[in-house]
Structure formats: structure tokens, C-alpha cells
Amino acid sequence: MIQALREHPALRLVALMTPGAFWLAVFFLIPLGIMGVISFMSRDAQGFPAPPYTLSNYQNIIRDIRFAPSLSLEGGLSIRLFEGLYLDLFWRSIWISLVSTLITLVIAFPVALFMAQLPRRYRNLALFAVMIPFWTNFLVRTYALQFMLRGNGPINTLLRSLNLEPIELLFTPTAVLIGLVYGNLPFMILPLYTSLEKFDWTMIEAAHDLGANTWSAFTRVMLPLVSPGLVAGSILTFVPSIGSYITVDLMGGGRTNLIGYSIAQQFSASVNWPFGSALSLVMMIIVTIAAVIYFRSSRGGSRAVI
Amino acid sequence: MVLRIKSFAQGQPLSALSADTSICGGRGLSEFAVELRDVTKVFGEVVAVDHVSMGIRQGEFFAMLGPSGCGKTTSLRMIAGFERPTSGEVYIDGKPMGSTPPFRRDVNTVFQSYALFPHMTVEQNVGFGLEMKGVPRAEINRRVKEALELVRLPQMAKRYPRQMSGGQQQRVALARALVNRPKVLLLDEPLGALDAKLRKEMQIELKALQREVGITFVFVTHDQEEALSMSDRIAVFSKGKVLQIGTPLEIYERPNCRFVADFIGETNFIEGKVKQIDGEFAVLESDGRCFVGRAGEGLRVGAQASLSVRPEKAQLVEQPMNSANCYEVRVHSVAYVGSDTRVIVMLGDQHFDIWEQNSLSTLDPNYFFGPGERAWLVFRPENALILAE
Ligand SMILES: Nc1ncnc2c1ncn2[C@@H]1O[C@H](COP(=O)(O)OP(=O)(O)O)[C@@H](O)[C@H]1O
Ligand SMILES: [Mg+2]
Numbered sequence: 001m002i003q004a005l006r007e008h009p010a011l012r013l014v015a016l017m018t019p020g021a022f023w024l025a026v027f028f029l030i031p032l033g034i035m036g037v038i039s040f041m042s043r044d045a046q047g048f049p050a051p052p053y054t055l056s057n058y059q060n061i062i063r064d065i066r067f068a069p070s071l072s073l074e075g076g077l078s079i080r081l082f083e084g085l086y087l088d089l090f091w092r093s094i095w096i097s098l099v100s101t102l103i104t105l106v107i108a109f110p111v112a113l114f115m116a117q118l119p120r121r122y123r124n125l126a127l128f129a130v131m132i133p134f135w136t137n138f139l140v141r142t143y144a145l146q147f148m149l150r151g152n153g154p155i156n157t158l159l160r161s162l163n164l165e166p167i168e169l170l171f172t173p174t175a176v177l178i179g180l181v182y183g184n185l186p187f188m189i190l191p192l193y194t195s196l197e198k199f200d201w202t203m204i205e206a207a208h209d210l211g212a213n214t215w216s217a218f219t220r221v222m223l224p225l226v227s228p229g230l231v232a233g234s235i236l237t238f239v240p241s242i243g244s245y246i247t248v249d250l251m252g253g254g255r256t257n258l259i260g261y262s263i264a265q266q267f268s269a270s271v272n273w274p275f276g277s278a279l280s281l282v283m284m285i286i287v288t289i290a291a292v293i294y295f296r297s298s299r300g301g302s303r304a305v306i
Numbered sequence: 307m308v309l310r311i312k313s314f315a316q317g318q319p320l321s322a323l324s325a326d327t328s329i330c331g332g333r334g335l336s337e338f339a340v341e342l343r344d345v346t347k348v349f350g351e352v353v354a355v356d357h358v359s360m361g362i363r364q365g366e367f368f369a370m371l372g373p374s375g376c377g378k379t380t381s382l383r384m385i386a387g388f389e390r391p392t393s394g395e396v397y398i399d400g401k402p403m404g405s406t407p408p409f410r411r412d413v414n415t416v417f418q419s420y421a422l423f424p425h426m427t428v429e430q431n432v433g434f435g436l437e438m439k440g441v442p443r444a445e446i447n448r449r450v451k452e453a454l455e456l457v458r459l460p461q462m463a464k465r466y467p468r469q470m471s472g473g474q475q476q477r478v479a480l481a482r483a484l485v486n487r488p489k490v491l492l493l494d495e496p497l498g499a500l501d502a503k504l505r506k507e508m509q510i511e512l513k514a515l516q517r518e519v520g521i522t523f524v525f526v527t528h529d530q531e532e533a534l535s536m537s538d539r540i541a542v543f544s545k546g547k548v549l550q551i552g553t554p555l556e557i558y559e560r561p562n563c564r565f566v567a568d569f570i571g572e573t574n575f576i577e578g579k580v581k582q583i584d585g586e587f588a589v590l591e592s593d594g595r596c597f598v599g600r601a602g603e604g605l606r607v608g609a610q611a612s613l614s615v616r617p618e619k620a621q622l623v624e625q626p627m628n629s630a631n632c633y634e635v636r637v638h639s640v641a642y643v644g645s646d647t648r649v650i651v652m653l654g655d656q657h658f659d660i661w662e663q664n665s666l667s668t669l670d671p672n673y674f675f676g677p678g679e680r681a682w683l684v685f686r687p688e689n690a691l692i693l694a695e
Contacts, residue, residue, distance in 0.1 A: 200419075200421075202417055202419060202421040203421060203423060205388055205408070205415075205417070205421065206415070206417060206421035206422075206423070207423075207434070208387075208388075208407065208408040208409045209386060209408050209409070209413075209414055209415045209483075210409075210414065210434050210435035210438055210482070210483075210486065211409045211435050211438035211439050211486070212409055212434070212438045213407075213409055213438075216438060220434075221423060224425045225423075225424070225425060
């Protein structure tokens, strides 16, 4: 048996893949299939999925979309051509997730850069520090964050002691954003750090030598060369943001609705599994498309490096 | 002696690149393309460069030679602007550089590791410097093409660095630097990563290229043969100090100290006391024998000194001669190496190397000395150098 594995690389590959493939099949693909089926079902008297099969769940998502051009300055400039209940929901989810990814990136990059430049013996210590939050349950950490932002929490206490107006943070979109950035930060720092640690600093010297100032050296040489970490970190941040539930619930207090939260509502409070399933699948498709576009557009940089 | 080395570039038409250099590159008014005045660089406890002063002339092929860790790279990096001197000043074309960043200095570097950008094609790499200077696209394309032709890689423009051999990457690195027509090109052991055969080829090519483009080259190497064969002048470094600056001929024939004599080429040392100094010549007494040689700098009567004689400048004869520097020796070993015969003799209890050129074609083994034989070692005073300790 071992002998056969040694001699046949193809066999070895199959043997290595089997446990993972089995796991994925049983706990991911089959439930996904079941969800797919449910999304085409109706509800019985108790609200549980039942035949007849129908397209109405999907129709409900797009039914109210209408052409309504608008321009608003709320939460940054936004130009809209269409609106509709779920369209808005998807749009807002993507928007907030994008913004949170961007903020996370801007905060994480200097941290990762700093870590990568530490003397070797301190780097593992820094990595350890980044991972410490994982030792506490996410729910607990989110409650702690909630406490921080409360009307009489530490932030507002500080503001008051400085004779400044307290700000209403909790249960606002800003609070959701803060929660998302906080929760996702390690997932951005770690892949960025991995890329930056491998970064060859003579590249920057070469760029300077050829007349590139600091900004050009950063954008033309460093960013493309660390793009694998950039892409990985962004996807690890963007995707969980869109589907986030705990953060939206605890930080947004149900007032800032994101698609992941809506889906959870359908499965619990509204007891509408078929509609929840349909929303989930649409979200999955959108996220997949977004990720593919992102991968494609950043491949120019990473292709030469990987 | 007259050295006649035929120029590799002689008779070749000058490329457009070199033609433009005289206009755009612009030879400045200063005598020196680069000058270091009393430059010191300290890293923590380590004095990497120790009060170095030197002037590199316009259009010169200048080598910085020395063993590993003697401060060559650090000196080069201070010229490029990657390091700032702890004290002293670097001048480029007569202007003090102070804290001028690398991207505002009219110099370019060929890094030892080449440091090509892996995410850019060859032409993007070569065009990067021009792009940073805001040169129009059409001109960039033209000059990149010229530069790639200059290093004989025109067909490789679309490749990525990792798809090329070490030698080709090296040429790309050269093209990437030269295309900017810098006042000075800095090269840090550029041939160090190449295998021996390719290195020889590149030495010739690099030298020819330098003549063709007329740019000042500052070339770091720890390979003395490389430095001797390529440079107009050489600065010999040791432990952060410059010991001697001179032409290859001066460095080899008139080393100014024991380290330089020892580091450049092969030599025999005989240690002793200075007995007498008489104008250009001096007498060294060692082990009861007296040797006459050229007096080096700073020699004092009674002081310790070393006599240095190159192995090819001493002879072995069968009979004693009535001349200075003739001593009986015993042949220790004989190695026939084709062009030369390398004999090691015992002068008292000291080894002494003699390389005799095999200028006579013979199959007679008795023509050569054999181990154990008695012989007389002679060398002319002009061929020996007495150096202060
Ligand atoms: N960035 C640095 N930090 C500390 N020490 C350094 C640094 N760069 C060089 N040195 C030290 O300075 C000395 C000269 O180094 P270098 O200029 O690289 O020598 P070379 O190029 O002649 O081999 C060495 O002892 C080296 O260890
Ligand atoms: Mg070096």
C-alpha cells in the first residue's frame, strides 16, 4: 500500500485529498444542495419548507426593483440608478464591507510593515500579540466593544471629562464599521505580514536608485510585490463582513441591517427558510463574482511573484 | 616598460547612447566625478569606513578592491545615498551631497543581487528610471531598445527576470542603470554571482562597454585579478581604510605597504631590520644576510621592515654571482605548470617562491632544478621593495 503510494504520484494525490474532500462533501456541499432545494420550496402551516416548488422566493428578492435615479450625500456620495428593498440591502452590505475592508487595510498595513521589520526574535512575539484576541470568544469581545461605545462608556466618559460633547456611537452604522474593522484586523495583518516578511528591501533601494521617490517606490514596487498578501487579506476581510451577523446585531442593534443579518432573521424570527435560503444563495453568488473580479484585477502583480 | 593593450572598442562606431552622453550626461567642470573627503561611517561599534579620502576622475574605470568586510560596499552605498557618512562628505561632480536622497543623485547602481523587479518585464525594468523622470513614452521606448541592444539582449524585452539566466539578468541590470545616462555607475561585485567562464567574458564586455559609453564606473570587487585587468585606477581597502590608490601598474609594482604587496598578486617577504638608507635604495639585514631593494615610504634606519620580492622577479642560478642579493638556497620542490616552473627554495629556514617562465621548449628533465639541489637565488635591487612595518 505504502509502496504503491510512493510509486504513483496520482494515487498519492487522491489519498491526500480524500479526507478533506469527504469533509467538504458531507458538511458543505450536501447542506448547500439542500439549501438550494429549499430555496425553491414554499412554506407549510408552521412555516417550515414544503412543496410545491416555486420561483417566488427569488422573485420576491427582485420584485420591487425599480428605476429611480438618485444622488445622496448620506454616508458619502452615492449615485443610484435603481432601488428596491433587497437591492438596497445588498448594495449597503457590499458598500459597508468594502469600506470596512479599506479601513482595515489602511490600519493593518503599517502594523504588518512594522512587524516585518522587527528583529527576527521579536517577530514571533508580535505575531503572538496579534493572535491573542482569538483566545477570547468573539461574542464576549463584541460585548466588550459594545461597552466601550456605550453612551456612558469609557469613550464618552473621556469626551465628557475633556468637556466635549459625548457622541452617540452604539447602534449606528459607524459602530458596525468599528466592530467589523476590529474583528477582521488580524485576518488582514497576518497575510500582509507574511508577504512583507518575505519582501526584499533591496527592491526599494533599486527603485530609489532609479529615481523613484518614496511614494512611487511604494506604489510601483512594494504594493505589487506584496499583492498576494493584500489580496488574501482583503478577501478574508471582505467576505466575512458581508455575511457578518454578531457584529451587526450587537453593534448595530438591528438598526443597521446587513444581508447576513437579514438572512439570520429569516431563519429565526421570521421562520422563512425558503426565502432565507434564496437570499443566502444570491449573496454567495455575488460574493463569488466580486472575489473573482478582485483576483483577476490584481493578478498582474501577483502573477510574477507567485 | 610599455604596456600596450589594444582597446576593445577601437574602430567600433560609437552607439547613439554614447553620442548622446556627451550632451545630456554632461561632463561637469569638476575634475572628480566622485570625491570622498575624510569620510567615516560607523555602525554601532563597527567602524566600517575609516577617514577615507579619494577622488574618482571623470570617465574613469575605478575599482575599490579589498577583502570581504573592509568597507567597500559601505563606501559605494554612501556614494549612492543609501547610507549617510557619520562624518566627512561625499561630492558628486563637485557638489556636496549632504542628505540628498538616492533618487536625486545622478548615479545609478548595479546591485550584487541585480535587484531586478520581478513583477516587471525586462523592458519595464529598463524603462523604470526614465519613467520616474517623466521622459515621454516614445523616447522611453527608443532608449530602452537602444540600451537592450547595447547589452545585446534586444530579443528579451518581453521576458520576466525569472525567465532569464544569471548572466542575462546581469545585463538587464546594467541596461537598467545605463539607460539613465548617469554621471557615475556604481557596481557592487557585479560579476560575483557568475561562474568563472562567464565572469571572464563579462569582464571584457564590461570594460568595452565602459569605453563605449564613457561613463565613470566605480567597481567594487574582492578579486584582485579582476581589478587589475579592468581598472584605470584601484583603491585598495583594508579594515575600512584606503591603503593605496593607483594604476594597476603602480599598485602591483610599487605597493606602498606590506598589506597591498601581499593582497595584490603573490610575493615573498623577508623580515628584518633596516640597516642603511641611501636615496632610492635601502639595505635590510635579516638573519645575517643583507638585501638591497627599493626603499618604501616611511622607512627608518634600525626599524623593522619587510623585503618584498615577486616570485617572477627572482631567478635561480647554478653558480654564485658577484652581485647584490645572491644567496645560496636548497631547492625544496619543483612544480612544472606549463607556462612556468614554480620552484620553492629554502632560504635558511624560510620558504621562497620563484616562478621561472618556460621560454625554452625542451623535453630534457635535467634542464630544471630538482628537489634537494643546491642553487643560488638572485634578484635585482630594482625588483625588490623594502616596506616599513
Ligand atoms: N547596516 C550595517 N549595520 C551594521 N554593520 C554593518 C552594516 N553594513 C556593514 N556593516 C559592517 O561594516 C563592515 C564593512 O562592511 P561592507 O562595507 O559590507 O564590507 P565589504 O563590502 O568590503 O565586504 C563590516 O564589518 C560589516 O559587518
Ligand atoms: Mg560588499
